[in-house]
Structure formats: structure tokens, C-alpha cells
Amino acid sequence: MNTSSPVVTTYLNRLESALAPAPAELRAEIVSGVREELDGLDAHAAAARIAELGDPALIAAEAIAGLPAPAAAATPSSVYLGFTLALLVVGGYLLPFVGWLAGLALIIGSSVWTRRVKKIAVSLSAGAAVVALAALLILRGQSYGGVGLVLFLFVPFVVNLGLAYFLASRWTSVVRGNS
Amino acid sequence: MATDIGAQLRKGVVEFCILGLLHREPTYGWKLSEELVERGMIASIGTLYPVLGRLRAQGLVVLSDQVSDSGRPRKYYSLTAAGVSQLREFQAQWQPFTSTVSDLVGREKI
Numbered sequence: 001m002n003t004s005s006p007v008v009t010t011y012l013n014r015l016e017s018a019l020a021p022a023p024a025e026l027r028a029e030i031v032s033g034v035r036e037e038l039d040g041l042d043a044h045a046a047a048a049r050i051a052e053l054g055d056p057a058l059i060a061a062e063a064i065a066g067l068p069a070p071a072a073a074a075t076p077s078s079v080y081l082g083f084t085l086a087l088l089v090v091g092g093y094l095l096p097f098v099g100w101l102a103g104l105a106l107i108i109g110s111s112v113w114t115r116r117v118k119k120i121a122v123s124l125s126a127g128a129a130v131v132a133l134a135a136l137l138i139l140r141g142q143s144y145g146g147v148g149l150v151l152f153l154f155v156p157f158v159v160n161l162g163l164a165y166f167l168a169s170r171w172t173s174v175v176r177g178n179s
Numbered sequence: 180m181a182t183d184i185g186a187q188l189r190k191g192v193v194e195f196c197i198l199g200l201l202h203r204e205p206t207y208g209w210k211l212s213e214e215l216v217e218r219g220m221i222a223s224i225g226t227l228y229p230v231l232g233r234l235r236a237q238g239l240v241v242l243s244d245q246v247s248d249s250g251r252p253r254k255y256y257s258l259t260a261a262g263v264s265q266l267r268e269f270q271a272q273w274q275p276f277t278s279t280v281s282d283l284v285g286r287e288k289i
Contacts, residue, residue: 034209058223
């Protein structure tokens with residue numbers, strides 16, 4: 001995986017994005033099937049293989065057309081989206097830690113977002129939590145310790161709110177592309 | 180738009196062609212796709228995986244991790260016993276079927 005040339009990485013990313021409307025399992029299977037062929041090839045050989053494979057958009061269209069009709073037509077529920085984002089942003093305040101973790105679990109469990117989008121969301125959200133906790137612990141007992149508490153409460157909120165916007169926009173583009 | 184007759188026909192038999200290929204030897208996705216594309220049975224690797232997914236869901240095909248001839252780790256697809264008997268069933272019906280259809284549509288060029 002780490003031996004891939006930039007051409008391969010770009011192609012796999014395009015393929016994964018194009019397959020966003022497909023079920024996660026199918027998407028993973030196609031991407032890993034293509035990846036195992038391209039891994040470890042030099043740039044020249046990889047480019048030849050990629051030319052043979054063709055446009056990711058066409059591959060994705062073929063894959064989605066090959067799904068049984070109900071699965072392809074099913075629109076992901078917007079209730080799931082709303083619930084997930086609500087847990088992400090305020091879950092941690094309602095049910096400390098656990099509420100927020102449940103939000104992350106729902107993000108990971110969704111079949112709508114690509115692995116890349118999930119990775120971004122989870123790592124930024126976890127990063128914000130670490131920063132908030134560090135602020136609280138480092139500034140505790142100082143004369144301006146209140147600042148630590150404020151950072152602890154607001155940094156995750158602001159970051160998660162931004163992520164919620166990002167996730168909602170990715171969701172909308174996928175669901176629109178689906179119908 | 181006129182119906183693409185070739186596409187309709189392929190749709191009905193491509194999964195049995197995959198079973199047939201896997202009966203010869205367990206194979207990884209890319210190789211299956213290459214062979215089927217070359218012979219005009221599928222349009223791209225994108226067509227292959229939904230079919231493989233269905234075959235796996237039906238328990239006709241299973242996946243295993245193996246190392247290929249070139250030393251790279253691969254996921255190999257192979258037939259289960261149920262897959263073999265499904266292929267046998269298809270084989271038994273295919274010859275009489277094509278011969279009946281040929282009789283009905285006529286063997287002479289129109």
C-alpha cells in the first residue's frame with residue numbers, strides 16, 4: 001500500500017469517490033481488488049493498468065447498475081444523518097464522552113460517507129477532544145484556569161459543528177447523485 | 180432506445196461464466212475481470228463485483244487470502260460445493276436450451 005505511486009493513489013481516490021453511492025462493502029471490495037493489482041507496480045506499469053481499467057466514473061456506474069434494484073434505489077435516511085450529527089455535536093454534553101463516541105460510531109457505520117471522509121471526521125473530532133482535554137489539564141489550578149474550562153467546552157463544539165456541516169454536504173451530494 | 184440484445188443475454192449468463200472460470204481454478208478479481216472483459220462478457224471491472232457479491236451471498240463462491248505467482252497478496256475467489264452443483268445444473272440445461280431457442284428463432288439467416 002505504501003509503495004503506491006501518486007498516480008495509483010489518485011486513481012484509487014477517484015474510484016472511491018465515484019463509488020460513494022454504492023454500498024460500503026461493494027465499494028471496499030472493488031477498491032481493494034484494484035489496489036491489490038496496482039500495488040507495487042512501477043509508475044509506467046501502473047499507468048498501463050489504469051488505462052486498461054478505464055474511467056472510475058464508468059466503473060462506478062457499471063457497479064451501481066449491477067446492483068439489485070431495491071438496494072440501488074434505497075435512499076439513505078435523513079433521520080440517520082440528523083441523529084448522527086446531533087450526537088457528534090452535542091452528544092458529549094448530554095451524555096459525557098459516551099454520547100460523542102456514539103456519534104463517531106454512527107459516522108463509521110454509515111454506508112454513505114467514503115472511508116476518506118470518515119477518516120477526516122473521526123481524526124479531527126478526536127483531535128479536538130485531545131486538545132480540549134489537554135487545555136483543561138494544563139491550565140488547571142492556574143489563576144486563569146477558567147480559560148481551560150472554556151476551551152474544554154468550546155473547542156470540541158466548534159470543531160464538531162464544522163465537521164457536521166462538512167458531513168452534511170458530503171451526504172447531500174451522495175444522496176443527490178443517487179436519485 | 181432499442182434494447183441491447185447482447186447486454187440482455189450477457190446479464191442472464193455472466194454469473195455462470197464466472198462459476199465456470201472459477202471451476203477451472205480459484206482466481207483473483209482482476210484476472211477474472213480481464214478475462215471476461217476480453218471476451219466481451221462484461222464492460223468493466225465494475226460489472227464484476229456486484230455479481231461476485233451476489234454469488235458470495237448465495238454461498239456459491241468464497242473468498243480466501245493467498246499469495247499469487249508474482250508473490251503479491253491477493254484475494255482469491257473459489258467455488259463452494261454449492262457453486263459446483265449450480266454450475267453442473269446450468270451445464271445440463273444450457274445445451275438443450277440453446278438448441279430449443281435455435282429451433283424457435285430459426286437457424287437460417289433472415
